[in-house]
Amino acid sequence: MFRIRLHGRGGQGVKTAGRILGTAFFLEGFHVQDAPRYGAERRGAPIFSFVRADRREIHERGVIVLPDLVAVTDQTLLDMPGAGVWEGVGAETPVLVATAHSRERLLARFGETRNIIVCDLPANGSANAPPPLLGMAALTLAGAAARLTGVITAGALRDAIAHELVHLGPEALARSLEQALAAFAGLESRRGELREGALPDARHWTPPRWIRLEHEPSALAAPAIRNTANSSQVTSDQWRTERPVLDAGLCKGCWWVCATFCPDNAVLVNGEGRPVIDYSHCKGCLICVEQCPSGAMTAAPEPEAQTAGEGQP
Ligand code: SF4
Numbered sequence: 001m002f003r004i005r006l007h008g009r010g011g012q013g014v015k016t017a018g019r020i021l022g023t024a025f026f027l028e029g030f031h032v033q034d035a036p037r038y039g040a041e042r043r044g045a046p047i048f049s050f051v052r053a054d055r056r057e058i059h060e061r062g063v064i065v066l067p068d069l070v071a072v073t074d075q076t077l078l079d080m081p082g083a084g085v086w087e088g089v090g091a092e093t094p095v096l097v098a099t100a101h102s103r104e105r106l107l108a109r110f111g112e113t114r115n116i117i118v119c120d121l122p123a124n125g126s127a128n129a130p131p132p133l134l135g136m137a138a139l140t141l142a143g144a145a146a147r148l149t150g151v152i153t154a155g156a157l158r159d160a161i162a163h164e165l166v167h168l169g170p171e172a173l174a175r176s177l178e179q180a181l182a183a184f185a186g187l188e189s190r191r192g193e194l195r196e197g198a199l200p201d202a203r204h205w206t207p208p209r210w211i212r213l214e215h216e217p218s219a220l221a222a223p224a225i226r227n228t229a230n231s232s233q234v235t236s237d238q239w240r241t242e243r244p245v246l247d248a249g250l251c252k253g254c255w256w257v258c259a260t261f262c263p264d265n266a267v268l269v270n271g272e273g274r275p276v277i278d279y280s281h282c283k284g285c286l287i288c289v290e291q292c293p294s295g296a297m298t299a300a301p302e303p304e305a306q307t308a309g310e311g312q313p
């Protein structure tokens with residue numbers, strides 16, 4: 001059975017990349033499971049999706065804890081323990097990363113023995129042509145992962161993309177196909193490198209790592225739930241790949257626009273009726289940038305903006 005886990009940030013196309021791979025496997029005659037794992041309002045947050053494919057019926061359920069392949073759309077997740085990219089990854093497990101960084105740089109940081117495969121990210125569209133709606137990185141990974149399997153043909157990949165992305169319209173679909181097929185061709189020399197993992201054997205079953213707790217009175221067992229107003233302690237500043245920056249000179253003071261549209265209540269309003277961004281809880285969805293009628297909110301890339309202190313008082 002092939003077990004593939006795709007990691008990325010909400011909005012980068014990780015779910016769709018999983019669907020493309022799943023459909024391509026299906027077209028090649030495989031039984032397939034593909035499912036994303038995320039909650040509501042996750043744009044920018046670490047999420048993952050996973051694909052299982054086998055010639056036989058699949059009885060395994062749940063998230064993949066021992067992947068045969070991991071694919072990552074956003075290299076910043078490699079450093080983030082909460083993203084779980086390295087969960088179950090052994091020395092030989094291929095880790096596909098769509099990044100502009102070199103393989104040597106990633107190996108130096110994450111371990112020389114890691115089986116990291118770098119997929120070059122393309123230029124994100126020319127000045128005259130808008131990029132496809134689906135993230136380039138996700139398309140790159142879908143194409144590269146398909147080639148690594150050795151069982152997905154270019155024709156099945158093409159048909160799967162056409163099926164999953166038909167709603168984008170002919171132009172974006174054509175560019176998406178071009179990107180995925182280029183990544184597919186780019187790993188021709190590694191065709192079939194991905195090995196199918198063995199089926200689990202009940203004789204080698206080991207208990208999961210959780211600790212079994214005895215029943216307690218609910219007053220003892222659920223203190224966090226009974227506490228009020230503790231959501232402010234959950235920060236989301238690590239979700240951002242870009243941050244909104246306010247130009248006070250352009251701001252018209254129509255705070256009900258940006259403050260109302262912010263889904264995380266991260267646009268506060270000061271005593272003078274001016275917006276103030278709470279960067280500890282801003283997740284970088286950039287809805288405020290889209291909604292601001294005067295162009296006072298602009299997007300700046302992390303972590304450069306953080307280093308430069310952009311947006312800070
Ligand atoms: S919507 Fe734009 S102009 Fe209006 S208060 Fe917010 S940042 Fe300022």
Ligand code: SF4
Nearest residue numbers: 262282283285286288
């Ligand atoms: S401040 Fe802007 S970018 Fe940050 S969470 Fe709110 S709407 Fe999204």
